[in-house]
Amino acid sequence: MSAVDSQVGDVPKPINKYMEDASEDFLYHFGFGIKTLDIEATFGDTKFICTGGSPSRFKLYAEWFSKETGLPCSENLSRSDRFVIYKTGSVCWINHGMGTPSLSIMLIESLKLMHHAKAKDVKFIRLGTSGGIGVAPGTVVISTAAMNGELTDKYVQWIAGKRVERDTYLDEGISEDMGKLAVELSIPFEKGMTLCADDFYEGQMRLDGYFCEYTAEDKFAFLKLIHEKGVRNIEMESTCFASMTYRAGVKAAIVCVALLNRMNGDQIKIEHEQYVEYEQRPFRLVTAYIRKQLGI
Numbered sequence: 001m002s003a004v005d006s007q008v009g010d011v012p013k014p015i016n017k018y019m020e021d022a023s024e025d026f027l028y029h030f031g032f033g034i035k036t037l038d039i040e041a042t043f044g045d046t047k048f049i050c051t052g053g054s055p056s057r058f059k060l061y062a063e064w065f066s067k068e069t070g071l072p073c074s075e076n077l078s079r080s081d082r083f084v085i086y087k088t089g090s091v092c093w094i095n096h097g098m099g100t101p102s103l104s105i106m107l108i109e110s111l112k113l114m115h116h117a118k119a120k121d122v123k124f125i126r127l128g129t130s131g132g133i134g135v136a137p138g139t140v141v142i143s144t145a146a147m148n149g150e151l152t153d154k155y156v157q158w159i160a161g162k163r164v165e166r167d168t169y170l171d172e173g174i175s176e177d178m179g180k181l182a183v184e185l186s187i188p189f190e191k192g193m194t195l196c197a198d199d200f201y202e203g204q205m206r207l208d209g210y211f212c213e214y215t216a217e218d219k220f221a222f223l224k225l226i227h228e229k230g231v232r233n234i235e236m237e238s239t240c241f242a243s244m245t246y247r248a249g250v251k252a253a254i255v256c257v258a259l260l261n262r263m264n265g266d267q268i269k270i271e272h273e274q275y276v277e278y279e280q281r282p283f284r285l286v287t288a289y290i291r292k293q294l295g296i
């Protein structure tokens with residue numbers, strides 16, 4: 001898998017020269033490596049990596065996908081307690097934890113996994129939850145772009161004591177296809193930018209955290225500002241996801257259900273049944289997309 005294979009555009013080739021010659025590569029947070037698992041036999045046919053934070057949600061998604069398609073669902077293929085990995089045919093379901101530090105580990109190891117597996121044209125999709133900005137609870141937001149806490153479309157890393165900005169990009173073709181499918185499936189959706197916050201409370205200007213040094217007026221002014229810039233939801237992973245996948249030359253999309261409209265409050269209080277129904281919406285959309293793409 002490389003930038004050239006997946007034809008995203010003019011993406012720098014990411015291969016790490018030190019990785020190429022390594023006789024062993026242990027994917028520490030997955031708990032296996034090239035010497036302990038036949039990675040090509042297990043993952044070589046992968047076409048989609050679906051990801052999101054929670055391990056139990058991703059087990060459930062894998063089981064639902066298996067039930068819907070009739071494809072067998074693997075056992076948890078991860079040998080570490082950090083992440084779970086389920087496989088249903090050519091679709092992997094891997095959780096990424098909360099926030100960009102955790103996601104970046106999962107993405108790096110998934111990209112290395114796909115590299116060792118010699119998988120071709122793999123698409124990465126993040127299916128998640130978020131706080132809606134001016135959208136009704138239950139709306140699925142199909143991200144058109146990701147924005148960081150400084151309100152620019154970059155993913156910021158600190159390397160060797162220096163601030164490094166990375167470009168972000170999400171595939172327009174996937175989001176267009178998903179939009180059409182959402183209409184067909186009558187799933188309420190909006191397209192818009194996604195703000196990637198570094199935490200759930202102050203970073204998202206909640207008034208219900210332990211700390212709060214701003215006013216309710218400051219909060220609403222901020223939400224209004226980002227809404228005017230085109231932001232329709234806030235979560236905690238999009239810039240890293242949109243940047244690392246772009247750098248690696250793989251196509252990617254982010255589809256998150258809004259659990260609440262942040263214009264109306266901060267607390268998330270949803271009945272269990274309603275929560276499950278909301279969780280199903282990005283799953284139904286992504287499943288329909290994958291089935292169409294794979295012809296299954």
Ligand SMILES: O=P(O)(O)O[C@@H]1C[C@H](O)[C@@H](CO)O1
Nearest residue numbers: 052053098099128129235236
């Ligand atoms: O895994 P999801 O998409 O539900 O993650 C969102 C963003 C944060 O990681 C988490 C905060 O509750 O929800």
Ligand SMILES: O=c1cc[nH]c(=O)[nH]1
Nearest residue numbers: 129130131234235236
């Ligand atoms: O408000 C929300 C809901 C889910 N995830 C977030 O990061 N924020």
